Amino acid sequence: MNIRVEDILRHNRLSITGSRKKILSLFLSHAGALAHGDIEKKAGEKFDRVTIYRTLQAFVEKGILHTIPTSDNNVRYALCNDECYEGHHHDDHVHFMCRLCGTTTCINDAYIPEVKLPRGYNALQVEVVVHGICKNCKK
Numbered sequence: 001m002n003i004r005v006e007d008i009l010r011h012n013r014l015s016i017t018g019s020r021k022k023i024l025s026l027f028l029s030h031a032g033a034l035a036h037g038d039i040e041k042k043a044g045e046k047f048d049r050v051t052i053y054r055t056l057q058a059f060v061e062k063g064i065l066h067t068i069p070t071s072d073n074n075v076r077y078a079l080c081n082d083e084c085y086e087g088h089h090h091d092d093h094v095h096f097m098c099r100l101c102g103t104t105t106c107i108n109d110a111y112i113p114e115v116k117l118p119r120g121y122n123a124l125q126v127e128v129v130v131h132g133i134c135k136n137c138k139k
Contacts, residue, residue: 004028005021005024005025005028006021008024008064009021009024012062012063012064013062014058014062019047019051019052019055020055020058022043022044022047023039023043023047023052023055023056023059024059024064026039026042026043027065027077027078027079028079030042031103031105032078032103032104032105032106033068033076033077033078033095033103033104033105033106034076034077034078035070035074035075035076035077036049036052036053036056036074036075039052039056040052056077059077060077063080064079064080065077065078065079065080066078066079066080068095068104068127068129069127069129070097070104071097071129071131076104078095078104078106079106093106093107093108093110093112093128094106094107094110094112094128094129094130095107095127095128095129095130096129096130096131096132096134097129097130097131097132098132098133098134098136098137099131099132099133100133100134100137101134101136101137103134103136105134107130110128112126112128
């Protein structure tokens, strides 16, 4: 996986640092979205909060990660799909947040209805968040 991490960083013209490699590896090995605090806990190393924040912001700007708003005004981050690139996110899909385990999952195959806006309005991003019980907790 280390080679893939370095390839992604190179492809996006980002310098290959220890913190970027570790944080990107966490996203590649984790099925759901991660919050800033999750990364601090899972990194296993002591990256300061600013380093993590700047790394996440760089990944969002380059189209590697996208943000997911939460009901408590925080943000979670998840890997972008292959159509995203610097300055252009194409992550209009459903995000599912489990009320029991707290995981956030990108659901790419759920239908999102077209939002018809009044004349003169132009949507830049559509965010659909569904709260419920995930398939793992439902068992």
